[in-house]
Amino acid sequence: xxxxxxxxxxxxxxxxxxxxxxxxxxxxxxxxxxxxxxxxxxxxxxxxxxxxxxxxxxxxxxxxxxxxxxxxxxxxxxxxxxxxxxxxxxxxxxxxxxxxxxxxxxxxxxxxxxxxxxxxxxxxxxxxxxxxxxxxxxxxxxxxxxxxxxxxxxxxxxxxxxxxxxxxxxxxxxxxxxxxxxxxxxxxxxxxxxxxxxxxxxxxxxxxxxxxxxxxxxxxxxxxxxxxxxxxxxxxxxxxxxxxxxxxxxxxxxxxxxxxxxxxxxxxxxxxxxxxxxxxxxxxxxxxxxxxxxxxxxxxxxxxxxxxxxxxxxxxxxxxxxxxxxxxxxxxxxxxxxxxxxxxxxxxxxxxxxxxxxxxxxxxxxxxxxxxxxxxxxxxxxxxxxxxxxxxxxxxxxxxxxxxxxxx
Amino acid sequence: xxxxxxxxxxxxxxxxxxxxxxxxxxxxxxxxxxxxxxxxxxxxxxxxxxxxxxxxxxxxxxxxxxxxxxxxxxxxxxxxxxxxxxxxxxxxxxxxxxxxxxxxxxxxxxxxxxxxxxxxxxxxxxxxxxxxxxxxxxxxxxxxxxxxxxxxxxxxxxxxxxxxxxxxxxxxxxxxxxxxxxxxxxxxxxxxxxxxxxxxxxxxxxxxxxxxxxxxxxxxxxxxxxxxxxxxxxxxxxxxxxxxx
Ligand SMILES: Cc1cc2nc3c(=O)[nH]c(=O)nc-3n(C[C@H](O)[C@H](O)[C@H](O)COP(=O)(O)OP(=O)(O)OC[C@H]3O[C@@H](n4cnc5c(N)ncnc54)[C@H](O)[C@@H]3O)c2cc1C
Ligand SMILES: C[S@@+](CC[C@H](N)C(=O)[O-])C[C@H]1O[C@@H](n2cnc3c(N)ncnc32)[C@H](O)[C@@H]1O
Numbered sequence: 001x002x003x004x005x006x007x008x009x010x011x012x013x014x015x016x017x018x019x020x021x022x023x024x025x026x027x028x029x030x031x032x033x034x035x036x037x038x039x040x041x042x043x044x045x046x047x048x049x050x051x052x053x054x055x056x057x058x059x060x061x062x063x064x065x066x067x068x069x070x071x072x073x074x075x076x077x078x079x080x081x082x083x084x085x086x087x088x089x090x091x092x093x094x095x096x097x098x099x100x101x102x103x104x105x106x107x108x109x110x111x112x113x114x115x116x117x118x119x120x121x122x123x124x125x126x127x128x129x130x131x132x133x134x135x136x137x138x139x140x141x142x143x144x145x146x147x148x149x150x151x152x153x154x155x156x157x158x159x160x161x162x163x164x165x166x167x168x169x170x171x172x173x174x175x176x177x178x179x180x181x182x183x184x185x186x187x188x189x190x191x192x193x194x195x196x197x198x199x200x201x202x203x204x205x206x207x208x209x210x211x212x213x214x215x216x217x218x219x220x221x222x223x224x225x226x227x228x229x230x231x232x233x234x235x236x237x238x239x240x241x242x243x244x245x246x247x248x249x250x251x252x253x254x255x256x257x258x259x260x261x262x263x264x265x266x267x268x269x270x271x272x273x274x275x276x277x278x279x280x281x282x283x284x285x286x287x288x289x290x291x292x293x294x295x296x297x298x299x300x301x302x303x304x305x306x307x308x309x310x311x312x313x314x315x316x317x318x319x320x321x322x323x324x325x326x327x328x329x330x331x332x333x334x335x336x337x338x339x340x341x342x343x344x345x346x347x348x349x350x351x352x353x354x355x356x357x358x359x360x361x362x363x364x365x366x367x368x369x370x371x372x373x374x375x376x377x378x379x380x381x382x383x384x385x386x387x388x389x390x391x392x393x394x395x396x397x398x399x400x401x402x403x404x405x406x407x408x
Numbered sequence: 409x410x411x412x413x414x415x416x417x418x419x420x421x422x423x424x425x426x427x428x429x430x431x432x433x434x435x436x437x438x439x440x441x442x443x444x445x446x447x448x449x450x451x452x453x454x455x456x457x458x459x460x461x462x463x464x465x466x467x468x469x470x471x472x473x474x475x476x477x478x479x480x481x482x483x484x485x486x487x488x489x490x491x492x493x494x495x496x497x498x499x500x501x502x503x504x505x506x507x508x509x510x511x512x513x514x515x516x517x518x519x520x521x522x523x524x525x526x527x528x529x530x531x532x533x534x535x536x537x538x539x540x541x542x543x544x545x546x547x548x549x550x551x552x553x554x555x556x557x558x559x560x561x562x563x564x565x566x567x568x569x570x571x572x573x574x575x576x577x578x579x580x581x582x583x584x585x586x587x588x589x590x591x592x593x594x595x596x597x598x599x600x601x602x603x604x605x606x607x608x609x610x611x612x613x614x615x616x617x618x619x620x621x622x623x624x625x626x627x628x629x630x631x632x633x634x635x636x637x638x639x640x641x642x643x644x645x646x647x648x649x650x651x652x653x
Contacts, residue, residue, distance in 0.1 A: 032468075032469060324455070324466055325494075327451070
C-alpha cells in the first residue's frame with residue numbers, strides 16, 4: 001500500500017475481537033492472511049466472570065468452523081453435547097421432540113460458555129505469527145481510500161490494511177461511520193441469563209418452554225449445571241433483577257420446573273434487551289461486516305453466533321482464495337462474493353427467528369391451538385423434521401469449506 | 409508516441425482505442441469490467457501451471473519469489489499487480505503510453521514495485537522465466553511477427569501463457585453481439601471477429617516462434633453467480649500455456 005509510513009501494515013484490519021471477529025482472525029492468520037485485531041476491551045476484562053455469563057448453543061457446522069480455526073481443542077473439554085431437544089408450548093402437553101439419532105451419531109451441537117471461547121481465543125491468537133492483537137485500543141479515525149485503509153488508534157499508532165472488517169457487534173461504530181443504515185425493531189423483551197447447578201443430571205437434553213412472556217431455555221452445561229435464558233417482558237425485568245438471590249431463584253424455579261430437583265444459583269445474573277436488526281449492506285468499499293454488526297437476532301433459536309461463524313467461514317474462504325491469487329483483498333468483486341453468499345442465508349434465519357418469537361410470545365387461544373397442532377404435525381412428519389434439524393445444525397445451502405470440515 | 413515512431417507489432421488504431429479509455433482501467437464496474445471479472449480464473453490457471461512447472465507451493469507467501477515475468481500488452485496492469493503480489497519480479501510493457509502511465513500510478517498506490525515500460529516486445533532486451541500475453545493477439549496486425557518478438561523474450565525452458573477469443577459462431581454471438589451490443593460491456597468496435605484466433609492457429613504460430621503448447625483451457629461466464637469459471641470448452645474465451653524449447 002502507499003501508506004508505507006503506517007506503524008503496522010497487514011492484509012486485514014478486524015475491529016472487534018469477540019466471538020465472531022476472534023475466530024475470523026484465527027482462520028485468516030492460519031491461512032496466510034495477516035491480520036490486526038483491535039478491541040476496546042483488554043483481554044483480561046473480557047475473560048472476567050462478570051463480563052459475559054452467557055453460554056452459546058453451537059451447531060455442528062459452526063463447530064467445524066471453530067475446529068478449522070484451531071480453537072476447538074481448547075473448547076472441547078468445556079463443551080456439553082446436546083443429544084436431545086424438547087420444545088414445549090406453555091402448559092400444553094403437545095411438544096416437539098428432536099432426537100439426534102434420527103440424523104446419525106453426531107450430537108445436534110454443543111453448549112459452550114462464552115468465556116470458554118474467549119479463553120481459547122486468548123491462547124490461540126498470540127500463537128499465530130500473522131495475527132497482531134491491539135487491545136485495549138479504539139479506532140480514532142478510519143480512512144478507506146482507493147489504495148487501502150488507514151486507521152489511527154487512540155494511542156496515536158496507525159494501521160494500514162487492504163480491507164477493514166467490522167466485527168464490533170450490534171452497535172458497530174465502524175458500520176455507522178461508513179454510513180450503512182440499519183433496519184431495527186425492538187421486541188419489548190429482555191433476556192435474563194444465569195447459570196444454575198441442579199441435583200439431577202440433565203441427560204444432555206436442551207429444553208425450551210414457550211411461555212406467553214417469551215421463551216425460557218435450559219441449556220445443559222458440563223456436570224450438573226445448566227445455563228438459563230429467561231425471556232421476559234422488558235417492563236418486568238428491572239423488578240426481577242433487583243430481587244435478592246433467594247427471591248430471584250424462587251421465581252425462576254417456577255418456570256424451570258422440578259424435573260432436575262433443587263436449584264442453586266452460580267455466578268452473577270445478566271440482562272440483555274432483545275431486538276432484531278440488519279444492516280442495509282454487508283459491504284462498502286474496502287469494508288465488510290460480519291456477525292452482529294451485520295445481523296442481530298432474538299436468541300430464541302440460539303443462532304446469533306452461529307450465523308456469525310457462517311459469515312466467518314464464507315469470508316475467510318473468499319479472502320484466502322483471493323490472497324492466493326494475488327488479488328487486492330479490498331476489491332469490490334471479492335467483497336461482493338462474500339455478500340452474495342451470506343445475505344440470503346442470514347435473512348432467512350432472521351425471518352425464521354422473528355416468526356418464532358411472534359408466533360409463540362402470546363397467549364391468544366386460536367394462535368395457540370394452531371401452533372400446538374403445528375408442532376404436533378411437525379413431530380409426525382419425519383421428512384420435514386429432518387429438514388428443520390439439518391437447518392438448525394447449519395448443514396443446509398452452499399456450504400463454505402470450513403463448514404464442511406474441510407481445509408482452506 | 410515518441411518511443412514508437414515505427415511500431416512493428418502494434419496497430420496504432422488498436423492501441424489508440426485502449427488509450428482513449430485508459431482512465432477506466434481500474435474501474436471494476438467500468439469499460440474494463442470483463443477483464444476484471446476474468447482475472448480470478450486466468451490468474452488461477454497461470455498460478456497452478458506455474459506452480460507445477462517451477463515446483464512452488466501456492467499456499468506459501470509470495471510463492472513465485474525469485475522468478476521474472478514479462479506481461480506483453482499489460483494495459484493498466486490488471487494482471488501485473490496480482491502477479492507481483494504472488495512474488496514474481498514483474499515487467500509490464502504496453503504500446504500505449506497512457507496505459508503505462510495509468511499502470512505506474514496505480515502500482516504506486518498499491519505499494520507494488522513493478523517495472524512498467526512503454527514498449528512493444530521487439531524493443532525489449534533480456535529474457536524472462538515467464539512471458540505472457542493475455543487478450544492481445546486479437547489486437548495485433550501480424551500474429552506471427554508479434555508472437556516471435558514475444559517468444560524471443562522467453563528463457564529456454566521458460567513458460568509462455570496466452571489468452572484470446574476463439575473464432576467460432578458462438579464467440580461472434582457472445583463477444584461481439586452480446587458483449588458489445590446487447591450487454592454493452594465493451595465499447596463497440598473493441599473486437600474484430602476476423603482477427604480472433606482458433607486454438608490450432610494460436611498453437612501453430614507459437615510453434616513457429618519456438619514455443620510448444622502443452623495445454624488449453626476455456627473460460628465461460630456463469631450467469632447464476634455472475635462470474636467467470638474455468639471450463640474444458642474452448643468455444644469462446646480460452647487460455648493456453650506452452651514451453652520454449
Ligand atoms: C441472551 C443471549 C443468548 C444468546 N445465545 C446464543 C446461542 O445460544 N447461540 C448463538 O449462536 N448465539 C447466541 N446469542 C448471540 C451471540 O451472543 C451473538 O450473536 C454474538 O456474540 C455476536 O458476536 P460478535 O463478535 O459479532 O459481536 P459481540 O459479541 O458484540 O462482540 C463485539 C466485539 O467488538 C468489540 N467492540 C465493540 N465496539 C468496539 C470499538 N468501537 N472498537 C473496538 N472494539 C469494539 C467488543 O469489545 C467485542 O469484543 C445470544 C445472545 C444473547 C443476547
Ligand atoms: C485487451 S488489452 C489487454 C490488457 C491486459 N493484458 C489484460 O488482459 O488485462 C490489450 C492491450 O494490448 C496493447 N497492445 C496491443 N498491441 C501491442 C503490442 N504489439 N505490444 C504491446 N502492447 C500492445 C494495447 O495497448 C492494450 O493495452
